[in-house]
Amino acid sequence: MAPFNKLYIVGCGAPQRKRDGEVWCPNYKPPCKITRAFQIHQWKYLDQKEKDWLRVCHVPIYVPSALEVKRSLNPQARIYPKALMAYGPFCSSFDYMMAMAISEDFKEIILERLFLQRGTLRERLIEHTGLMYWIGHARGLGIRVSSHQSYLGHYPFKYGVQYIKEQRWGVAEVKDALGEPRIDEITRRDLRQDADSGTPDDVQREQV
Numbered sequence: 001m002a003p004f005n006k007l008y009i010v011g012c013g014a015p016q017r018k019r020d021g022e023v024w025c026p027n028y029k030p031p032c033k034i035t036r037a038f039q040i041h042q043w044k045y046l047d048q049k050e051k052d053w054l055r056v057c058h059v060p061i062y063v064p065s066a067l068e069v070k071r072s073l074n075p076q077a078r079i080y081p082k083a084l085m086a087y088g089p090f091c092s093s094f095d096y097m098m099a100m101a102i103s104e105d106f107k108e109i110i111l112e113r114l115f116l117q118r119g120t121l122r123e124r125l126i127e128h129t130g131l132m133y134w135i136g137h138a139r140g141l142g143i144r145v146s147s148h149q150s151y152l153g154h155y156p157f158k159y160g161v162q163y164i165k166e167q168r169w170g171v172a173e174v175k176d177a178l179g180e181p182r183i184d185e186i187t188r189r190d191l192r193q194d195a196d197s198g199t200p201d202d203v204q205r206e207q208v
Contacts, residue, residue, distance in 0.1 A: 005108060006108045007108070009098070009110070010023060010024070010030075011025075011112065019032075026039070026094070028050045028054075031113075037060070038097055041064070060076050062080040062100075063078070064079070092130060092131065094130075095127075095133075095134055098134035102134070102137065107143060109145045109146075111131075114147065114150045157169050
């Protein structure tokens with residue numbers, strides 16, 4: 001059982017502010033005060049900055065194996081208990097964090113400053129879809145999952161019902177992922193107005 005009922009999973013750029021729960025982060029330069037860290041990469045693939053952080057991290061930090069625990073010389077390093085996690089995709093550090101949060105019975109999870117849906121092609125096609133799986137899994141168990149200042153699960157138009165707008169938005173997203181001009185300015189303005197007036201169909205974005 002988690003010591004808090006609420007968990008914040010933060011990405012780059014999360015502001016320094018008081019949070020009423022645990023705070024987890026995978027970045028070697030945490031943007032704010034955290035309670036646990038995750039370095040889910042083998043030692044041989046870490047760069048020097050990541051190795052240095054693993055050695056001095058002052059909060060519990062989860063690593064993939066006993067080798068990383070040994071090499072880090074850090075008493076805070078511990079092996080991530082993947083065998084105890086629910087079945088699902090593990091496509092990014094955020095998937096590992098979500099799986100552990102579910103296993104520890106958090107009642108609320110807030111995803112802060114995560115932009116996988118607008119990241120690299122890998123982040124959009126693989127990591128974003130993996131995280132959406134875990135969001136759905138958590139919600140199915142009755143856990144409240146929301147996002148704050150993030151771009152996740154943002155689907156402003158309903159397929160079929162808002163046919164033209166949804167089609168144009170889909171084309172624009174694909175073009176953006178491929179590095180092409182998204183869409184003509186008139187359509188961009190139309191989509192922006194409609195998107196801003198609605199609520200994403202999947203992950204609800206709210207101020208916390």
